[in-house]
Amino acid sequence: MTTPQTHGQHSRDAAEGAGPTVMRAAVNRSFGGPEVVAVEQVARPQAGPGELLIQVHASDVSVADHRMRARDLPPGFALVGPFLLGFGAPRRPVLGMEVAGVVEAVGSGVTTFRPGDRVAAATGAHFGGHAEYAVVRADARGAVAHVPDGLTFEDAVALVFGGHTALPFLRGGRVGAGSEILVNGASGAVGVMAVQLAKHLGARVTGVCSARNAELVLGLGADAVVDYETEDFTQRGETYDAVVECVGNAPFRRARRVIRPGGAMLAVVGSFGDLLAARWNQARTGIRVVTGDLGATSDDVALLMRLASEGTIRPVVDRTYDLDEIVEAHRYVDTGRKRGAVVLRVRGE
Ligand SMILES: NC(=O)c1ccc[n+]([C@@H]2O[C@H](COP(=O)([O-])OP(=O)(O)OC[C@H]3O[C@@H](n4cnc5c(N)ncnc54)[C@H](OP(=O)(O)O)[C@@H]3O)[C@@H](O)[C@H]2O)c1
Known part of the structure; x- marks a missing residue:
């Protein structure tokens, strides 16, 4: 041993x-x-x-x-x-x-x-x-x-990684009632929570996922989906108040063309260069750039547990x-x- x-x-x-x-x-x-x-x-x-x-x-x-x-x-x-x-x-x-x-x-x-x-x-x-x-x-x-009674440990733990990651990014992007946001990678651990939490905050959500995951993402409350295998979300002519980037293929230089003036780039994942350039990109474009490891708090985890036990979000x-x-x-x-x-x-x- x-x-x-x-x-x-x-x-x-x-x-x-x-x-x-x-x-x-x-x-x-x-x-x-x-x-x-x-x-x-x-x-x-x-x-x-x-x-x-x-x-x-x-x-x-x-x-x-x-x-x-x-x-x-x-x-x-x-x-x-x-x-x-x-x-x-x-x-x-x-x-x-x-x-x-x-x-x-x-x-x-x-x-x-x-x-x-x-x-x-x-x-x-x-x-x-x-x-x-x-x-x-x-x-x-x-x-x-x-963990509230009625929520299993397996369900509770499934909420935490994606949920405590998505929450501070959505807050940093001031996502709220009436916001229109796009979640790139809507079917991953962070994406499924970003979609649900943004809906809870009152946003209109477009999820980027494959066709096989469209039903899942729409079932989580997304208002629309874009199939990344057949369409490039940056070329559709639609714009958003915030883009939540959970894949790693939509850095600021690509995503910014669909972010409205005064909007936000919520880079859950990005290169080291993007991390270093975040403040510069924000200063020169006026688009708020939120990136890095934003950290989780006990209040965030408690909120996830409460929303799940109420049935507002699901693991x-x-x-x-x-x-x-x-x-x-x-x-x-x-x-x-x-x-x-x-x-x-x-x-x-
Ligand atoms: N900043 C932070 O603090 C922080 C915290 C947590 C995670 N992260 C980062 O966030 C990223 C996402 O994490 P995750 O846990 O959500 O990943 P994940 O669960 O492994 O994501 C898998 C999902 O991504 C989808 N996907 C793959 N390629 C795609 C594409 N081109 N477009 C859209 N969707 C695509 C897959 O769907 P298909 O099978 O249909 O392709 C799959 O459902 C990771 O890079 C992770 O390191 C950062």
């Missing part, structure tokens, strides 16, 4: 001899294809001050896990890549940016959660969700919220895999064809 470090923070490491010290986790010790991931016994984390230890029931396998595992970053990130991903070996050997499960223990100073609470959280850059236990901060930046789960099927799950995410989320079942309800 080996017990590699699973988190960067020392407070999260299991102290030898203090309670149960090991757990099962999907570990990737090197960069590469799905086969570099294997389920092993690793040190079980513990809740430090202000933290929650969550017994993970469900996580998800996202594009972020693919990027970390395969060292597959958008164009131009090669130089900064090692700082984000690790130099010789992965910085985060246990992937998984979202968890849903039951609070097992709380660290000192935590008053808002108790053992036994059902919660969902974004572990963010700490990853660590593909494991039987994960630690998150209990405060607003912990991006953790209670889109493409496939569900057990922890032992983690290699298959990565293989499917690597296709780039998933619809919504791929859920990882770590433990039954």
